Structure formats: C-alpha cells, structure tokens
Amino acid sequence: MIFIRMVLLGFLYNIDSDRQLCEEIGYNLAYRWFCKLSLKDDVPDHSSITRIRDRLGEKVYEKIFNEIVEQCRKAGLIKLDQVMVDGSVIKANASIYKMQERDDKKKDDENDPKSPHAHSKDGLSVNDFRKRGIGGKKISNKTHISPSDPDATLSGKDGEQKALAYKTHHAIDACSRVIVDCHVTTGSVSDVTMFIERMNHIQEKFDCKIGEVIADRGYGSAENLEELQRQNIESNIPLWSSKVGETFFKEVEGGFKVDHETKVVHCPEGHQMKSSSHDEAGHRDLYVLSRKICMSCPRAKECLTEYEFKNRGKRFAVPIHFRIFSEVMEKQKEPEFKKKLWQRMWKMEGIFAEAKSHHGLRRARYRGRTKMQIQVYMISTVQNLKRLATLVMDSAISFLQEMIFGLIKTQKIEKLA
Template sequence: MAIREPVFKPYNQQQILAIPPTLDELIPDSHPVRVVNEVINKISIEPLLKAYHIKGSSSYHPQLLLKVLVYGYLTNIYSSRKLAAACRESIYFMWLSSMSYPDHNTINRFRGVRLKHALRSVFEDVVKLLAAEGLLSIEEINTDGTKIEASANKYTFVWKKSIQTNKEKMKKQLTHIWEYAQQVASDEDKMPEPPDFKQIDSEKVKQAVEQLNEKLAGRKDIDKKVKDKLNYVTKNYPQNIARYEAQEAILGERNSYSKTDTDATFMRMKEDHMKNGQLKPGYNVQISTSNQFIVNYTIHPNPTDTTTLKIHLEQHVSSFGKAPKKLTADAGYGSEENYQLLEDQKVEAFVKYGMFDKQQKGKYNSKSPFGADKLFYNQQQDCYICPMGQQMLSIGSYTKKTTTGFKQTLKRYQARNCENCPMRAVCHKSKENRIIEINENLNRLKQNAFEKLNSEEGIQRRKKRCYDVEPVFGNIKQNHGFRRFRLRGKEKVAIEWGLLAIAQNIRKKAA
C-alpha cells in the first residue's frame, strides 16, 4: 500500500512576477487609510505651507507628513520613531508616503514646530468637511472634559501653599533678628523701624539682610544663636526669595505645577492605576461633540470644568464664526457665570446644576424646613416669611467677585425679632436676628435650567449626552490606549490632542 505524502501550495521566494502588484492594489477599498488620504487631500494645507522657508534644502511635503501622523494616531502609533519605522515596514504607511522614508527627527520637528500654528486650521477644515456631508452639527453640541496625565515627573512638584508657608517663615525670622538688633543697638547707633514684611520681595529681603549685617556682623557680644540665624539668612534668603518669585510667576492662578512640564498642574486622576487617588501632573481636556465627532477642543491647566467653559466657547466662536445654538453639559458647568455667559451668547443651554440629580431623585434636603430655599417669598412686599411666620425684610445688597472675576449680587434679608423664638436653636446659630443671603439672578437661571432640562427636548438631550461625548473619551483612552501625553508644554499638548481629534473624526467617518 502506497504511503500518501502531504500536499503543499507552491512556495518560492525567488518567484519573479511578470506584472508586480502596486501598493494601491494591496490595500482594500474600504480600509481606513484610504479615508485618511481622501480627507487630507480635500482640505486646504495653505497654513502648513507658511511654516516653511523658501530658502534651504528641499523638505518632505507637509501633506505627506500630515497623513503619516494622522494615520499613526488613528492606529495607536504615537512615537515618532515607530512612525518612521512604519514608513519602511507597513504597506499602508508606504502607500501614504509614496515610498518616502522620513526619519523620526523630521516627523517630530514637523509635529512640534510646523504644526504649531496650522493644526487648528486643519482640524477646523476637517470638521467643516464632515458637517457639509451631514455627519455632524456645529450648532448643536455636547460638552465634557477629562484629565489626562502629562509627560512629567510625578515627584518634581511646586506647590503655591508651600511657597507661602516658607515666605511666612522668612518674615518671622527677619522680624525676630530685627527686634534683637534693636535691643542690642547703642543709643547713638539705633536700628530704624523694621521694614513692612507683610509683602516681601527680593529687593526688600536684600536690603533687610544688608542692614542687619551692617549692624550685627561686626559685634562680638552678639548671641551665638542669633549670629547663626543671621549667617543662614545672609546665605540663603536672597536666592530663596528670588526662586519663589520665579515660581510664583509660573504658577499664576494655579496651585501647583511640575518642574519637568511647568504648564502641567497636579490633578486627581480617575484612571489612577495605583487606585489610591494620587495627584499627578496633567491637563484638563475639554471637547464638544456631535454624533461622537469632535467639533471643538481646548486644553486647560485648571482641574475643574466650571471655569473652562468661557474659553471653550470663545474657541468655538473663533473657529466657526458664531456660538452654537444649543449646548448640553453636566453639572460640572452649572455655575451662575456659565449660565449668564450662555444666556448672553443666546445659546440654548441644557446644563445641570449641582443639586439637579438629587432633586430629581427626591433626595435633596436643605435644612428642611429652615433652609433659605424653603422659605416663602412675598413678591409684592419683597420679604421672606420665616418658619414662625415672621417677616424677613430686605436690608440691602452687596456685590462680590468670584475667583474668575465674575461679579455676583447677593440680597440680604433679616428677621425682625428672633430673641424669644422657640425654634431659634434649630433655625440658625447667629447671636443676632437671622440674616439670609439670596442670589436672585442665580435662582432665576437655575429655575430656567430646571424647566429646560425637564422638558421633552431636555430629557432627550440629557440622554443623548451620555452616549455622545463620554464614549469619545472612553474610545481614545481605553480602546486606543492614550492615557498620557508624549509631548511637554501646553502648545505641544494641544498639537497632540488636535491630531487625536482629527484621527477620531476620520475613524468615525470610516466606520
């Protein structure tokens, strides 16, 4: 009986093809790389061309490098070295680059320098192209934010509170030495009154140290501990205060920054792999979406979403010439300043405020029945009625500014006589007659928001926001593994996120 041998398909690496296939033939018609090529070919690259000098050696075409970068971010290749390698190894990158092989320095320089002033224009052109195809709306958007870790050392931090504490110690030490100098000074060579150390700067510290040394350094009867303190102050304080001033200039309105990326602020990250809520340097990324396409993006150093909306809305106006008609957002944006901003811009806002969800679930309880929001208001007499039926009359109003400079007007109402009230102990803890403060504008805006959010359209928009904007962050972070920026500095971080936004939009179009 003959033994059968296995049969294999022909295999010959030296086989010569009469008509070798082109790269285009090897790429499927429905492959996402074709969508990247099609979209980049349709948009204007005029802003990119302005980033190149007329003189000098020839450069790789910016359209080529842009396609390589966008397709790299679409396929989770973020490293310039890996992108350079892909141009030699992947048929998709070879096809995009037309068999050109830019090195990693060229790709990195294009991303960090050439795209600095041009990427926003490229992103806007992509959005307008998709809007023209009916895939997204520029006028009806959903807004949300997330924190993404910066490419910075987690332990090289600078804290504003630490600087303030150290400056207070410096004030006390200088005051103590000055007082000692006044005690030991002779009648004919008295120390002047100490400088005002409430606000110290490098010049004031330098003058104080020089004066103290002039009066105490040459004396032999000076206390040894004071002498040691003076030596330490002379050696360290002038350079320390100069360093603190430089750090405060970098901090600005922030509470912290990282020394390895001074634009990054320490924030608490939800996706902390240590599961201990550790503070890390990062950026607050704000996006607006429509049908899971990114319509607008901005990068912020502050960890809370509340103060980001103004800049985010200004960017939308700058990009598309007008504010959106409708905007939906969660309770992180529900402040008086934001409500007023949206009202002034004539944007129909579906934005929650802090206690909205609890009110919906019936879990909201504000010192019932003694909370100011539970008291009856008599509009004709402009007074509130306390739980005992006593009138609380208006005693004036005042204006205060928030940390962002927004002016709030609060109206004050005071009860006539709380002295013998049996409910006083549970109503309020003030020694005087009870005073309540009412922000009438905020109450009006919250009432408008409540009515809009509970309308039929508001309910639909609240539902849609959850599966429109939030999945975009989830897709970029979870499915495509982008949880940490590769570049440093706010400008370069904005470039990197812009490339991610373009990639997300093209990926969605291809799907």
C-alpha cells in the first residue's frame, strides 16, 4: 500500500509536513523505489494523506505495529525474559497561553473588550494570556482546557514550567530493545497508575509470562511491587522514595518488634502496644502506649518525641506494606540491582532519545489523543524495523564472513597440497 510506505518514509526521515513529504518523493528516486512508483507515476496529493489517515483510524495503525512486533518475535528478537518500562512526555501541538476556563456557558459578550472571546480590529485577541502575562494566575487541568486540543493536559515536574502535553508509556525487550508496547495518555497521567494495566496487556498480547520487570523509582509503589510478587514476576524497581518507611525502620532498629501475622507490637522494654486506629491516607496502622507506662520507663526521654513526652505516650506507626519495603530495601543494596538500573538508563532512555532526535517524538504533529497514538505507533514501528533490519544485516555479514574464511582456508589447503 503506497500510503503506508509514504507514512513510514515520513517518520523514518522525520519529515513532519505531508506537503514536503510528497515533494521529496516526487524527485527522490530512492523514495520512489520504496513507494513502488515509477518515474511516470504521479505522487499522491498531500491532502489525500490526511483523508486516508483519518479514514483508517487508530486500530489499523495498531495492527501495523503489532505485525512488525510479531515479525521481530519470529526472528527471535522478543523473549520477554526481561522487560524495561518507562514513560516520556510529548509536547502537544497547542499553547498554554490559549487555555480557557472550563465553562460551557459563554457569559461574556464578544463586543466586551474584557471578554476572552473579544477580538481587535486586526483579528488578534485583546485579552490574550501572552499579552496580559500569566504570572499569578492559577491554571490547572481542573479549571482550564485547551480549545484547540482538549485531550492535551498540563504536565511537568515539580519546580519546572508546566506545558500542554501527552505521555507515552513504553515497554521494550531488554535484550533486543524492540518496543513491545507503546500506549499514549494525556500528560497528567502518572506512570505508576498505568503500570500493571500495561504489564497485563503485554502478557495477554504475547500469551506468555514476563520474567522480570526493570523500571525506575517512578513505578516503585507498594501496590505495584506486591502485584508483581503475586504474579511471580521478578522486579528490579527501587522504592518510589528513599524516605519510604524511614521512621518505621529506625524504630525497629531501636528495639521495637512487630509480629506481622498476629499484628502485635512490643516496645524495647517488652510492653505490648495497643492497636489505636488505621490511617487510610497514610496506609499504616497506629499503635499506642499509655502515658503512665511511658513516664515510668527509663528510656522515656530518648524514645518519646518532645510532643509525646509532654502530652501523651508513645505512638508507633506500622506501614501496611512494610514487608515489601523491607525486601526491596535489601535488594537495592545488591550490585546486580544497581547494574540493571544502569542498563535501563541507557537502553530505555536511548529509545526515547532516538525517537525524539530522529523520528519526531519530541512534539505532537497532530491534535487529539487518537492521532497522537497513531504518531507513536508509526514511530515505534520505524524503530522496530530498524532493529529487524540490523538483525538481517548482521546475519548477512556473518554469512559472508564465514564464506570468505572458508574460501581462504580452502586456498591455503590447496597451496599446501
């Protein structure tokens, strides 16, 4: 199909304009050959590319991506013994300065110069955020929306400037670096919330079990780690924060003993603490000792905080996930654990760097989540084709080397004879 070949060329060489793509195919003989066009054939008009893209829809592009993934699997590039996952933000094709309040009712009159819908005589908005500045204005995904791309949402790390964006959630085979899954969401969706869903999707798609998952601390929630254990999948994922359970483990080192099965806690002096309440927000169970017992204890001043010493007895918090916290903290000390995280960094981050530098993943070409998913499918397809082509080329080179060495060896034997 000519259209698919043209689109592949566009993403392979990062030609982001349909008009430019058609022009280059018109005079580039290599492009014509790839698209199966003779010198006399007319190149399809750029407007037809847009119409065909919309008509095919997301499902067709997903089938194209899955077909190439299946070819990679048949070639032995996909084993799923180790899977690396990560997410990357893609800038939306929309401006933060044009965001409007989420209100279906237009309360403003277009003739009112203070109205965001008002226009000056030259056609420019006289109430533009860029002109007025957005300093001090509270703009969030709950209160504002982009009229040009409603699916794009504000995204950005703490301390960084926010921007309208999408996010792609990638998973690759660690050995071959072939992309096995690429799912697009709005930019505000957290990696941790998509993790288990995508892992289950991959296992259902390939009808096999993932051996090990390697990811950064953004995926290291207790729920995710426990779910991987439940499915007997090895995890090489650090805890989401180095301070997780910090107070609890210090208390345990100080002599507090916790029986996980009976849910009984003893202080260093052997007193059994009473279960007080469950903190749902903090995911922990609270235990207390009476003030009378604590005040008669010789360790009172060093065990109690200043507030506890003045007002009440000891309060001890037990994270409901402390077992998985303990196991992962011990695993994080192992050299092999750190080695795999380092490999994930250059392998996984390298996939995104390649896609953004050479294939147009840095910014959305289109608007809407569906079209953004199409863009990611085609970029991932191009990257997988490159891995598949490398395998074919390596096999051909190995065959030629063996043949040449065989000929050299035969000539040496004939000379000796």
